[in-house]
Amino acid sequence: VHSFSILSxxxxxxGKVEETRRFxxxxxxxxxxxxxxxxNSLLEWHTNKGDVNGASRVFxxxxxxxxxxxxxxxxxxxxxxxxxxxxxxxxxxxxxxxxKGVAPDVVVYTLLIRAYCRTGDMKQAFKLHDEMLLxxxxxxxxxxGVLIDGLCKLGQMEAAKMVFGDMQNKxxxxxxxxxxxxxxxxxxxxxxxxAFQLQQAMIKRGLVPDVFTYNTIITGLCRAEKKxxxxxxxxxxxxxxxxPNTVNFTTLIDMCCKGGDxxxxxxxxxxxxxxxxxxxxVTYNTLINxxxxxxQMEEAVKLKDEMTAKGFVPDVFTYxxxxxxxxxxxxxxxxxxxxxxxxxxxxxxxxVTYTAMIFGLCMHNRVQEAFNLYDxxxxRGLVPD
RNA sequence: AAUAGCGAGUCAUAGCGA
Numbered sequence: 001v002h003s004f005s006i007l008s009x010x011x012x013x014x015g016k017v018e019e020t021r022r023f024x025x026x027x028x029x030x031x032x033x034x035x036x037x038x039x040n041s042l043l044e045w046h047t048n049k050g051d052v053n054g055a056s057r058v059f060x061x062x063x064x065x066x067x068x069x070x071x072x073x074x075x076x077x078x079x080x081x082x083x084x085x086x087x088x089x090x091x092x093x094x095x096x097x098x099x100k101g102v103a104p105d106v107v108v109y110t111l112l113i114r115a116y117c118r119t120g121d122m123k124q125a126f127k128l129h130d131e132m133l134l135x136x137x138x139x140x141x142x143x144x145g146v147l148i149d150g151l152c153k154l155g156q157m158e159a160a161k162m163v164f165g166d167m168q169n170k171x172x173x174x175x176x177x178x179x180x181x182x183x184x185x186x187x188x189x190x191x192x193x194x195a196f197q198l199q200q201a202m203i204k205r206g207l208v209p210d211v212f213t214y215n216t217i218i219t220g221l222c223r224a225e226k227k228x229x230x231x232x233x234x235x236x237x238x239x240x241x242x243x244p245n246t247v248n249f250t251t252l253i254d255m256c257c258k259g260g261d262x263x264x265x266x267x268x269x270x271x272x273x274x275x276x277x278x279x280x281x282v283t284y285n286t287l288i289n290x291x292x293x294x295x296q297m298e299e300a301v302k303l304k305d306e307m308t309a310k311g312f313v314p315d316v317f318t319y320x321x322x323x324x325x326x327x328x329x330x331x332x333x334x335x336x337x338x339x340x341x342x343x344x345x346x347x348x349x350x351x352v353t354y355t356a357m358i359f360g361l362c363m364h365n366r367v368q369e370a371f372n373l374y375d376x377x378x379x380r381g382l383v384p385d
Numbered sequence: 386a387a388u389a390g391c392g393a394g395u396c397a398u399a400g401c402g403a
Contacts, residue, residue, distance in 0.1 A: 006390050040391045047392090072392045079392075110393045117394095145394035152395090180395045187396095215396045250397045257398090285398045292399090320399040327400095356400040385401090 001027075005037040012041035020045075036062070036070040043076045052080040071097075075108045078115075087115035087124070104135065110143045117150025122159075125150055141172050148178060152185030157194070160185055174205065180212045187220025195220055211237070215248050222255045230255060244275055250283045257290025262299075265290055281312040288318060292325025297334075300325055314345070320353045327360025335360050336369075351382055 004027045012020040020042055024034050039058060046054035055077050062069050074097040081090035094112055098104065109132040116124040125147060129139065144167040151160035160182060168174065179202040186194035195217055199209055214237040221230035234252060237244065249272040256265035269279060269287060284307040291300040300322060304314055319342055326335035339357045342349055349357070354377045361370040377384065 002390055009391060037391055044392075070391085075392045105392095107393045112393095114394070140393095142394045147394095149395065175394095177395045182395095184395065210396095212396045217396095219397065247397045252397095254398065282398050287398090289399060315399095317399045322399095324400060350399095352400045354400085359401060 001032050001035060001038070004032055004034070008034075008038050009041040012045055015045075017042070017045055034065070034067065036067055036073050039067065040070075040072050040076060043073055047076045047080045047083070050080070050083050052077075052084060055080045069102070071102055071105050071108055074102060075111055078108065079111055082111060082115040082118070085119060087112070087119055087121065090115050104132070104137070106132070106137050106140055106143060109137060110139075110146055113143065114146040114150075117146050117153075120150075120154055122147075122150055122154065122156075139167075139170070139172070141167070141175055141178060144172060145178055145181060149181040152181050152188075155185070155189055157182075157185050157189065157191075174202075174207075176202065176207050176210055176213070179207060180210075180216060183213060184216045184220075187216055187223075190220075190224060192217075192220055192224055192226075209240075211242055211245055211248060214242065215251055218248070218251055218255075222251070222258070227255055227259065244272075244277060246272070246277045246280050246283060249275070249277050250280075250286055253283065253290075254286045257286060257293065260294060262290055262294060262296070281307065281315065282317075284312060285315070285317045285321065289321040289325075292321045295325070295329045297322075297325055297329060297331065316342075316347055316350055316353060319347060319349075320356050323353065323360065324356040327356065327363065332360055332364045332366070349377075351377070351385060354382065 008020055008023055011023055024038060027034055027038070039062070043055055043058045046058060059069065059073070059077060061067075062073070074093060078090045078093050081087070081093060090112060094104070094108065109128060113125045113128045116122070116128065129143070129147065132139065144163055148160045148163050151157070151163065164174070164178065164182065179198055183195045183198050186192070186198065199213060199217065202209060214233060218230045218233050221227070221233060234244070234248070237248070249268055253265045253268050256262070256268065265287060269283070272279065284303055288300045288303050291297070291303065304318060304322065308314060319338055323335045323338050326332065326338065335357065339349065339353070342353075354373060358370045358373050361367070361373070374384070
């Protein structure tokens with residue numbers, strides 16, 4: 001059964017879902033009863049697609065086939081709910097798991113804690129942390145990490161530092177990721193000195209700043225309008241022998257775009273491949289937004305076509321940039337056309353998209369249409385901010 | 386009973402704003 005499970009996992013990870021299903025029934029035909037392990041990769045596939053219903057269906061299969069889901073199975077279903085930003089639903093599944101007598105572990109607790117952190121509900125997050133301690137589970141660097149990151153994202157650096165000290169007292173080592181999260185926290189608050197201090201501290205501890213560390217700092221420097229220092233930081237990253245990745249280049253491109261230097265942005269864009277870094281959807285979106293901001297809509301649209309041709313799917317970011325670009329360049333009809341085209345592309349306009357469109361309509365004195373859209377977004381369950 | 390197989394944390398892109 002182990003061997004079959006390993007194969008089933010490999011099949012599914014290649015994206016061959018139907019074949020995985022067939023494989024599982026074939027293994028049953030040969031007299032090997034699949035267990036939770038055999039099915040979990042299938043479950044993970046649904047989860048990563050954000051398909052809660054699909055994941056739930058696998059659970060229905062479990063009860064039909066008499067398979068007992070293990071912690072990992074539950075973790076995957078819980079993750080699907082986390083992905084939807086529904087920590088309470090996730091928690092319900094978790095409680096259900098406990099009732100069924102499946103023992104929780106550090107991983108599932110960490111995942112659940114992260115779900116609450118992402119919604120900014122640190123109170124629940126810490127409650128779960130205490131609960132796992134009561135159960136005799138030992139938080140590891142992942143667990144402390146989600147707590148620290150949650151606090152950093154809320155800008156609560158003092159509290160984050162306390163958890164940082166706490167984990168050390170408990171004998172859990174600080175790793176690069178932990179430092180990176182704190183550095184990002186300081187950068188986002190504009191406290192670059194704090195960020196640099198931590199970078200030095202991590203080096204002193206024998207840790208090596210990685211591409212995450214550098215990119216975090218570079219982004220921080222860009223936001224602090226210190227573009228020259230940002231460039232120097234990029235160079236010193238290269239000096240350490242680190243290979244810049246797609247995110248690093250996208251950051252640089254964005255920096256150029258924000259400064260209106262599309263020529264430089266384009267140069268970096270065409271050179272990045274030489275470093276083995278291929279542009280991705282975010283890279284395209286960044287450039288498209290840059291051209292939109294400059295009013296070079298032909299270029300922007302050209303890039304949208306190019307990204308599509310390369311197999312990337314224009315997303316809500318792409319459309320919002322273009323809608324805003326057309327709106328503010330006197331082409332409100334083009335903007336509206338794009339907006340109306342979104343549903344057909346499987347895209348759901350969000351708050352930002354609606355604001356951009358409404359703003360554009362108002363600028364063009366099409367107030368009635370703007371109000372109609374405002375009503376529409378409320379009907380769709382969006383909450384104007 | 387032991388052992389092996391699955392799951393969790395950090396960086397980049399969009400609108401408005403006295």
